[in-house]
Amino acid sequence: MATPLIRIPILQIEDFLVASIQVALHDRSAVQFRDDLLQRIHETKAKGLIIDLTAVDIVDSFIGRLIGDVAEMAALMGTRVVVSGLQPAVAITLTELGLELPGIITALNLEKGISILRRLTRQEEEDQG
Amino acid sequence: MSERTLLIRSDLDIVSARVEGRDLAKALGFGTIDQARIATAISELTRNIVLYAGEGTVTLRAIERGNKRGIEVVCEDHGPGIEDVDLVMRDGYSTSRGLGMGLPGAKRLMDEFEIQSQVGKGTRVTARKWLR
Numbered sequence: 338m339a340t341p342l343i344r345i346p347i348l349q350i351e352d353f354l355v356a357s358i359q360v361a362l363h364d365r366s367a368v369q370f371r372d373d374l375l376q377r378i379h380e381t382k383a384k385g386l387i388i389d390l391t392a393v394d395i396v397d398s399f400i401g402r403l404i405g406d407v408a409e410m411a412a413l414m415g416t417r418v419v420v421s422g423l424q425p426a427v428a429i430t431l432t433e434l435g436l437e438l439p440g441i442i443t444a445l446n447l448e449k450g451i452s453i454l455r456r457l458t459r460q461e462e463e464d465q466g
Numbered sequence: 467m468s469e470r471t472l473l474i475r476s477d478l479d480i481v482s483a484r485v486e487g488r489d490l491a492k493a494l495g496f497g498t499i500d501q502a503r504i505a506t507a508i509s510e511l512t513r514n515i516v517l518y519a520g521e522g523t524v525t526l527r528a529i530e531r532g533n534k535r536g537i538e539v540v541c542e543d544h545g546p547g548i549e550d551v552d553l554v555m556r557d558g559y560s561t562s563r564g565l566g567m568g569l570p571g572a573k574r575l576m577d578e579f580e581i582q583s584q585v586g587k588g589t590r591v592t593a594r595k596w597l598r
Contacts, residue, residue: 361477361481361484361485362481363476363477363480364477364480364513365477365483390496394488394505395484395488395502395509397484398510398568399513422500425499426498426499426501427502429499429502429503430502430503430506430575432497433503433571433575434506434510434571434574435557435570435571435574435576436571444518463483
């Protein structure tokens with residue numbers, strides 16, 4: 338029995354990609370989401386990616402690890418990843434699970450996420466002269 | 467007293483189980499953070515069923531002990547069983563794609579946690595959380 342995959346829309350704003358998870362993702366949809374994100378980064382040459390979790394009430398070790406993977410893989414492709422809108426309950430359970438997502442930049446909300454990305458990418462451009 | 471047993475066979479069932487678990491936790495009066503803890507623990511435990519046993523069940527029930535009330539989550543499968551329970555309860559140990567935080571992580575999220583397992587027969591994990 339084939340499971341219908343849920344596809345998360347990935348939007349482009351300026352040089353950044355934004356994906357907001359609004360549904361409970363089962364594992365295969367989450368893997369699809371990771372692959373879609375990396376493909377879109379490759380196609381658009383986006384400088385940054387925001388994964389917005391405002392509507393997500395549960396992040397288990399599978400999804401948490403997947404988000405960590407996306408950040409690591411995107412970094413290899415030269416794209417910064419910011420995770421925005423982590424609910425307090427999600428932050429607490431992630432820490433208690435032992436998944437602290439080291440190296441992931443977080444922002445309180447989408448707007449702050451975009452300004453963090455703007456600052457980071459501007460800095461990088463300046464550094465490169 | 468409410469009780470439900472759900473069949474766990476795929477990643478879709480993991481999502482349904484944690485939604486049911488959260489709903490029951492909410493109905494029992496658990497706050498948002500405990501609801502997330504319980505739902506996340508259910509997610510970890512039912513994923514173990516799918517990963518290691520292929521299929522099994524999760525039973526969610528309201529429980530009472532003395533004047534305490536809470537929720538009990540029982541995950542059962544007839545999979546390969548766990549050879550060394552102490553080892554799998556150690557942080558960082560994993561035989562699969564997890565990061566070894568499935569069982570110890572779920573234990574930290576709940577108040578009580580028991581594993582009964584027999585190699586070749588299967589595994590039963592019982593986890594409880596009490597209302598404060």
